Amino acid sequence: MRRSSTDESTYRRSPSPEGKEPGFARGGPFRRYSSLYGRAGGGDAGGAFFGLHANPGPKAAQARYTSPKGNKYVVFYLDLSFIFLLELKRCGMARACLQAVKYLMFAFNLLFWLGGCGVLGVGIWLAATQGSFATLSSSFPSLSAANLLIITGAFVMAIGFVGCLGAIKENKCLLLAFFLLLLLVFLLEATIAILFFAYTDKIDRYAQQDLKKGLHLYGTQGNVGLTNAWSIIQTDFRCCGVSNYTDWFEVYNATRVPDSCCLEFSESCGLHAPGTWWKAPCYETVKVWLQENLLAVGVFGLCTALVQILGLTFAMTMYCQVVKADTYCA
Numbered sequence: 001m002r003r004s005s006t007d008e009s010t011y012r013r014s015p016s017p018e019g020k021e022p023g024f025a026r027g028g029p030f031r032r033y034s035s036l037y038g039r040a041g042g043g044d045a046g047g048a049f050f051g052l053h054a055n056p057g058p059k060a061a062q063a064r065y066t067s068p069k070g071n072k073y074v075v076f077y078l079d080l081s082f083i084f085l086l087e088l089k090r091c092g093m094a095r096a097c098l099q100a101v102k103y104l105m106f107a108f109n110l111l112f113w114l115g116g117c118g119v120l121g122v123g124i125w126l127a128a129t130q131g132s133f134a135t136l137s138s139s140f141p142s143l144s145a146a147n148l149l150i151i152t153g154a155f156v157m158a159i160g161f162v163g164c165l166g167a168i169k170e171n172k173c174l175l176l177a178f179f180l181l182l183l184l185v186f187l188l189e190a191t192i193a194i195l196f197f198a199y200t201d202k203i204d205r206y207a208q209q210d211l212k213k214g215l216h217l218y219g220t221q222g223n224v225g226l227t228n229a230w231s232i233i234q235t236d237f238r239c240c241g242v243s244n245y246t247d248w249f250e251v252y253n254a255t256r257v258p259d260s261c262c263l264e265f266s267e268s269c270g271l272h273a274p275g276t277w278w279k280a281p282c283y284e285t286v287k288v289w290l291q292e293n294l295l296a297v298g299v300f301g302l303c304t305a306l307v308q309i310l311g312l313t314f315a316m317t318m319y320c321q322v323v324k325a326d327t328y329c330a
Contacts, residue, residue, distance in 0.1 A: 098170070098318070101321055105167040105314040109311070112311065113161055116158075119152055119156060123149025163311065170318075172319060175318055175319040176319060179315040182308055186308045207283070215248065218251060230258070231258065237280075237289070239282035239285040240257055241261075242283050245277050245278070248261070256271055262276055263276055
């Protein structure tokens with residue numbers, strides 16, 4: 001059935017001012033279909049209807065500016081890779097520091113161990129050739145120079161060995177044991193030094209009394225070391241007795257001194273008149289000599305303390321580096 005001309009006029013549109021087709025004018029029916037096609041079919045941003053493009057709908061316009069999810073994963077992987085590279089670099093720097101401290105500590109402990117070997121060797125040599133050399137105390141007969149050197153050398157060797165092994169193996173237990181042993185020695189030395197300066201007068205009185213008791217062992221059987229020590233001291237320091245040459249009178253129960261007290265040594269010169277003997281007391285003479293060489297004694301003590309502090313620093317630094325390397329680079 002044909003429509004009338006009046007019916008057709010209702011569907012006719014006058015040309016738009018831009019010269020576009022009526023179907024593309026704003027509010028035209030094609031926009032609705034093209035928008036629906038664009039939403040349903042997922043065509044280009046504006047949608048299409050039989051090859052004709054229209055303006056995009058609100059959801060299509062929003063989809064145009066939404067980044068795909070794949071880009072987020074790529075950025076996440078790149079961030080992880082960057083963090084991993086930073087961790088590798090930090091672990092590499094930590095490993096380099098650990099190696100440097102390791103070899104420094106090994107060299108330090110090797111020298112420490114060699115020093116202990118030298119002290120032990122001197123102590124053994126004194127014990128073999130001089131007997132109980134420098135055993136002046138009757139209360140502590142084993143407290144000789146040879147025994148002290150042997151004990152000190154063996155202890156230093158043991159500490160140096162533990163430090164070398166802990167450094168080369170990077171073992172936390174050995175490093176901590178070395179640190180604690182060296183710290184114990186350092187604290188013991190510091191305590192002895194403090195007590196010595198705090199009780200100097202009492203130590204002086206006790207030492208003089210003990211040395212006078214030791215004079216009674218002079219020249220007796222089994223006390224060759226004490227006899228040799230007193231003879232060397234009186235000859236080298238030109239002194240006689242602990243506090244005076246009269247200390248020997250109680251030993252011999254007579255007006256007599258050892259021949260080492262004579263101004264000019266000769267056989268049985270100790271039986272001569274007191275004018276031929278040294279008058280200076282040995283205890284005060286040795287004490288004055290130590291005071292005159294106090295700078296050397298202080299430098300020796302300071303060097304010993306610095307070496308121990310350096311060993312403590314190396315041990316704790318390497319221990320921390322090993323812990324850090326095990327924690328972050330395992």
